Amino acid sequence: MYDIVVVGAGTAGLTAALYALRAGKKVAVLEGNAFGGQIAFSPRVENFPTIKEISGSAFSDKLLDQVMFQGADVDMGEVLEIRRLPDKTFAAVTEYGETIAKSVILATGVKHRHLNIPAERRLQGKGVCYCAVCDGAFYKDKKMAVLGDGNSALQYALYLSNLAPEVHLLTLTDKLMGDIYLQQRIFANDKIIWHKNVNLVDMQGESELRAVVLEHEGKTEVLEVDALFIAIGQVPDNKRFANVATLDAQGYFASGEDCTTVTPGVFVAGDCRTKTIRQLTTAAGDGAVAAMGAVNWLDRQI
Numbered sequence: 001m002y003d004i005v006v007v008g009a010g011t012a013g014l015t016a017a018l019y020a021l022r023a024g025k026k027v028a029v030l031e032g033n034a035f036g037g038q039i040a041f042s043p044r045v046e047n048f049p050t051i052k053e054i055s056g057s058a059f060s061d062k063l064l065d066q067v068m069f070q071g072a073d074v075d076m077g078e079v080l081e082i083r084r085l086p087d088k089t090f091a092a093v094t095e096y097g098e099t100i101a102k103s104v105i106l107a108t109g110v111k112h113r114h115l116n117i118p119a120e121r122r123l124q125g126k127g128v129c130y131c132a133v134c135d136g137a138f139y140k141d142k143k144m145a146v147l148g149d150g151n152s153a154l155q156y157a158l159y160l161s162n163l164a165p166e167v168h169l170l171t172l173t174d175k176l177m178g179d180i181y182l183q184q185r186i187f188a189n190d191k192i193i194w195h196k197n198v199n200l201v202d203m204q205g206e207s208e209l210r211a212v213v214l215e216h217e218g219k220t221e222v223l224e225v226d227a228l229f230i231a232i233g234q235v236p237d238n239k240r241f242a243n244v245a246t247l248d249a250q251g252y253f254a255s256g257e258d259c260t261t262v263t264p265g266v267f268v269a270g271d272c273r274t275k276t277i278r279q280l281t282t283a284a285g286d287g288a289v290a291a292m293g294a295v296n297w298l299d300r301q302i
């Protein structure tokens with residue numbers, strides 16, 4: 001029996017575990033995909049206080065190491081549901097079994113948004129990718145494109161420009177939405193070719209991506225590329241937990257800054273909840289708030 005089971009080992013979940021462990025609680029962390037969460041796949045972090053520059057994977061490794069040092073039981077396993085048990089404890093159910101705890105912190109983050117066109121599904125992993133750090137090296141010296149205008153897209157384009165002779169940055173409008181310092185690096189990089197006001201409507205290639213089809217000012221253009229990195233935002237994936245935490249219209253956990261939910265003993269933290277800024281600092285902040293909320297709640301049950 002754990003005091004707290006944390007679902008998701010991203011920045012929010014691991015920070016929650018750190019705070020709960022340091023408050024003397026017994027904590028299990030379950031991770032369905034990759035320890036460290038989204039940031040583990042980011043090439044560079046420059047905006048976390050006290051760290052001038054660090055790779056996303058090093059950031060995640062340090063945090064995981066810190067949490068393991070404090071004595072967390074960290075395990076792989078995608079949580080399929082949270083079941084409420086008659087004795088008011090909770091079971092986090094994975095395909096491998098159940099982890100029973102007195103309280104729960106859901107820190108499930110977000111997933112990559114898809115374009116949802118048939119060619120995207122057909123060519124996923126065959127040239128269509130969502131993570132530059134994970135898959136960029138497979139396309140070294142080949143022609144690459146990045147779809148998107150935000151921080152992730154700009155970071156991907158910069159990262160891939162170290163691997164490819166040319167990187168085509170495709171944006172729906174004539175504006176980049178990412179941080180100014182990233183924009184400046186994009187403009188200074190002559191390997192990055194910016195295609196403004198383009199709508200990616202289709203992809204060509206049967207077993208491998210060969211080209212993307214773009215609509216531009218009413219005309220259709222075909223741009224030959226070997227790899228397309230899609231970075232058009234993220235979406236939550238929380239429906240399976242709606243029995244314990246209400247979702248907002250977009251599918252995020254409807255919770256305020258106190259990270260509480262409609263179910264006493266269940267807390268939410270990080271990118272998975274309703275909020276305006278989804279960043280490492282806010283995920284870490286939520287982790288601390290949710291953990292202390294859970295700790296106080298547990299202490300009141302005695």
Ligand SMILES: Cc1cc2nc3c(=O)[nH]c(=O)nc-3n(C[C@H](O)[C@H](O)[C@H](O)COP(=O)(O)OP(=O)(O)OC[C@H]3O[C@@H](n4cnc5c(N)ncnc54)[C@H](O)[C@@H]3O)c2cc1C
Nearest residue numbers: 008010011012032033037038042079109270271278279280
């Ligand atoms: C390419 C990229 C670059 C970024 N760069 C920066 C940056 O420079 N600075 C910055 O501040 N922010 C950056 N961000 C944003 C930052 O990564 C996120 O805000 C932060 O990681 C959110 O942490 P989280 O713990 O809430 O969610 P996540 O990191 O998404 O972690 C959630 C974890 O929960 C797991 N999970 C989900 N569902 C389940 C389940 N059912 N069972 C078990 N596990 C589950 C997931 O696999 C994941 O590991 C970047 C994001 C990306 C994608």
